[in-house]
Amino acid sequence: MSAYRRDHLGPALVFLALLCGGSVASWLVVEPALSAPAVQGYDIQRMLLYYSTLPRLATALLAGAALALSGALFQQVLRNPLADPSTLGISAGANLALVVVSLFVPGLLGAGRDIVALGGSAAAAAIVVGLGARRGFSPFSLVLCGLVLSLWCGGLSAILTYLNQRYLVSLFIWGAGSLAQQSWVIPLSLAWKIVLLATICGLAIRPLSLLDLGESGSAALGVRLARLRILVIACAVALSGFVTSAVGVIGFIGLVAPTLARLAGARRPVHLIFWSPLIGAGLLFLADAVLQLLAGGVRDFLPTGAVTAIFGSPLLLALLPRLKIRHRIQQAQSWQRPRLWGAKVPVIILAATVLVLVILSLFVGRTPGGGWTILSGDFLGQILAIRAPKAFAALASGAMLGVAGTILQRLTGNEMASPEVLGISAGATFGVAIALFAIAPVFLGQFAFAVAGAVAVLGLILLTSRRSGFAPERVLLAGIALSAMVDAVVGILNSTGDPRAALLMRWMSGSTYLVSGSTAMAEVIIATVLIMVSLAARRWLDILPLGPAPSAAVGIPLKHSRLALFGLSGLMTAAATLTVGPLSFVGLMAPHLAREAGLTRSLPQMSGAALIGSGLMVAADFAGRTIAAPYQIPAGLISALIGAPCLMFLMSRKR
Secondary structure, eight states, X not given: OOHHHHHHHHHHHHHHHHHHHHHHHHHHHHHHHHHXXXXXXXXXXXXXXXXXXXXHHHHHHHHHHXXXXXXXXXXXXXXXXXXXXXXXXXXXXXHHHHXXXXXXXXXXXXXXXXXHHHHHHHHHHHXXXXXXXXXXXXXXXXXXXXXXXXXXXXXXXXXXXXXXXXXXTTHHHHHTTOOOOSSSHHHHHHHHHHHHHHHHHHHTHHHXXXXXXXXXXXXXXXXOHHHHHHHHHHHHHHHHHHHHHHHOOOOSHHHHHHHHXXXXXOOSHHHHHHHHHHHHHHHHHHHHHHHHHXXXXXXXXXXXXXXXXXXXXHHHHHHGGGOOOSSOOOOOSOSOOOOTTTTHHHHHHHHHHHHHHHHHHHHEEEOTTSOEEEXXXXXXXXXXXXXXXXXXXXXXXXXXXXXXXXXXXXXXXXXXXXXXXXXXXXXXHHHHHHIIIIIXXXXXXHHHHHHHHHHHHHHHHHHHHTTTTSOHHHHHHHHHHHHHHXXXXXXXXXXXXXXXXXXXXXXXXXXXXXXXXXHHHHHHHHHHHHHHHHHHTHHHHHHGGGOHHHHHHTTOOHHHHHHHHHHHHHHHHHHHHHHHOSOOOHHHHHHHHHHHTTOOSHHHHHHHHHHHHHHHHHHHHHHHHHTTTTSOOOHHHHHHHHHHHXXXXXXXXXX
């Protein structure tokens, strides 16, 4: 069989399989409406079919194609197999822009939602690409910047929604990707925009194909790299922005569709860009048709984006061992970065800073009138009894996340590894969701379920990445897939209207509002024990990053040491997630900030990451309690808003 036929046969079979499956499910949805008799000349079933069901299916096809094309363009022009509108923060930027405008400048929505969404997408793309350009467009830098920016935008959107629930509560289902339609306006509007952008992309296929020759080779053939990147990125951003404006955030399609096309045999850029939109359209079409078939009367209230993740994640995990990635994630060249003052001075400074933050959190607050005050007088004991559990729970949780992130980054050799990115926090969240919805146990029961969820995700990541030798890009892809799948399940639980969903949402946002003294004490004890065990394993963490051969040569049991350290990080993640939720990203930021401070060996880096993580969470808890008093903003969201800009600033300082 010729290479040309191989490039087309596999993707065509995948597309046809998705299209046939979606068509069968769609027919089962629309057939009752076609066979139902009219009542007194008023055929309401056919009206729902023509003006709701069919426009929804058309929107699914168009949105899936646009997101997949956007992901394929990003991956080709940035030479990054992990790039898509979700991992680069493009969708999150559009969503934040729509939330902000809906709340503060609603009149702009009358001028066009597309303009608002494109503005947010363009701003996010400019930030990510600008920071990536300073580091040579390395895949690591781009995806790390995108994930951090996505976290920041998502955290700010959640805070605005939390503080203005009566105005923005309807954005929850839409923000998770709702394809519910009442007319043909949205699909017709999307159609001509997508056709126009696809035509422009078609004209850029040849220079995009030349990028496989490398920057110097393509430039020698006359390709103007800067102009090409701007044009292609602008088209990809516009595709994502139009879809987000129309139906909300639907993640994962832009990542999984090009991956499926590549796995099916599409090797050349022209074939990848041609088949990815078709596979993306079929994937979203199948997911939404099955959702309508199974959900029945509540289908308009279930987010299609969440269901898509449930369909796509297992598929990507199953095919991940066969994935051949040419452009590997760049790893740190050295864990050592000598400093003249050594490691003790930064650790001492960080410890003193954390002590000041704890004292500030305990003794400084707001009066009922809004003024600032220092705690004293007759109510000292009563107020400290309320503040101290929250502060110490945040302290312990932040320290555990910092140490867990350090362990994961050193074990995998991947600077993007963290409990949040790898899906471990999402696994703990899933465990807590099961506990709340099925059993509703006390703290120890929730901790047991959280540990089970975190360990299950860790086990799946190890199984899916074992054949590749824990290659960083495969570990990251497995984590992204599992995190998307778990988050989707939790999102569906939240959309059911169950009263326990509100408690789960508050907990997921990282609120310490309900932390009691016994819970805080348990967190501190667990953190002390697990961090001490981690510090005792510092020799393993110094040697294991050197590779299997040197580690075995000095007598380290590779299998048992890796399992022990992965399990330890899972335990710390589960315990921390119970208090600060899965959204903080302290596990990603704290090790990076510690390394930027010059703490590169395992013991100083773990100590610094623990101090930075605890300081971030204490500062976030204090800020959340005082910024909008008497309302309390969740500490997990505040920590993202504080830490993410700091990390991006440090990344922008060096090339």
